[in-house]
């Protein structure tokens with residue numbers, strides 16, 4: 543298989559920062575990653591005072607990168623962490639932290655932030671994000687979902703919380719938004735913060751600011767996973783959001799349709815551009831089984847998602863069928879994953895594949 547940047551990022555994620563304890567990518571140590579003529583070069587930016595602690599890490603990183611498909615030679619360089627330029631005596635934070643409130647500690651309680659994304663609208667991304675979250679919570683994990691789709695928030699309806707309004711509470715000395723709770727998960731959506739559930743017509747920086755606030759000004763408490771249901775698309779807004787929130791990984795949802803898959807490839811590239819590893823592709827609406835005769839119909843095509851995942855060197859995490867109960871449960875605010883049907887088992891298996 544050819545070299546893929548996602549595979550390289552995933553490989554670096556298997557190694558732990560000996561100082562901070564997070565994986566190398568999430569810890570923000572990866573300065574650059576360049577592939578040319580079979581040679582993969584990575585720069586890890588470390589604090590020079592801690593250089594001795596990184597000797598093994600350098601060798602380990604070189605070994606995992608050299609073992610990748612398409613890589614003939616890997617070289618990992620340790621470079622001194624450049625101090626952030628000082629402005630008026632204060633350190634300027636790196637760009638993705640720009641809106642983080644002063645003294646914010648919240649995300650130290652959140653073990654992993656994972657984005658669920660689709661390059662095309664209507665492929666079932668929100669349905670997938672909510673059902674994966676509920677399935678994960680059923681397996682004992684503490685899970686939160688942030689509905690980052692400012693223009694068409696769907697979490698209130700999918701969770702049976704339409705019309706509910708979030709309250710605020712004081713935690714860690716700050717006034718924070720109290721997340722909503724339903725079906726074993728915590729959730730936040732712009733739909734809980736505005737007067738009605740209609741689409742919110744905001745633009746560019748306002749959108750990004752509002753979403754960042756929902757990550758940082760919500761009292762998430764201790765979470766194993768915070769799932770970000772990203773707005774559909776691969777434009778500047780999504781790219782900025784990914785840079786701003788810096789999730790540890792992204793899951794791409796697509797139907798088997800050629801057009802959706804073409805867009806999914808753009809999605810993979812978008813995340814790679816900002817150094818976020820793609821954990822895999824989930825195919826939605828893969829097959830419809832006729833309830834009368836049991837015959838199976840691949841309404842949006844067959845096999846393309848698996849082939850595309852292979853071509854892009856990203857894991858194919860599995861598929862969800864097109865069923866009446868997935869649609870109805872979404873509309874009625876009772877996620878199918880919360881029950882004990884065959885679909886619920888399927889979402890548990892998908893969650894296992896995607897988050898473990």
Ligand SMILES: Nc1ncnc2c1ncn2[C@@H]1O[C@H](COP(=O)(O)OP(=O)(O)OP(=O)(O)O)[C@@H](O)[C@H]1O
Pocket residue numbers: 660662663664665666667668669670691694696774826827862863864865866868869870872873
């Ligand atoms: N596997 C499925 N089987 C049946 N219906 C589904 C399935 N997945 C999603 N749907 C339905 O398809 C519609 C779109 O789903 P959803 O809102 O989750 O998509 P989305 O990709 O998040 O859309 P948007 O891009 O507009 O946010 C909803 O009515 C939902 O109930």
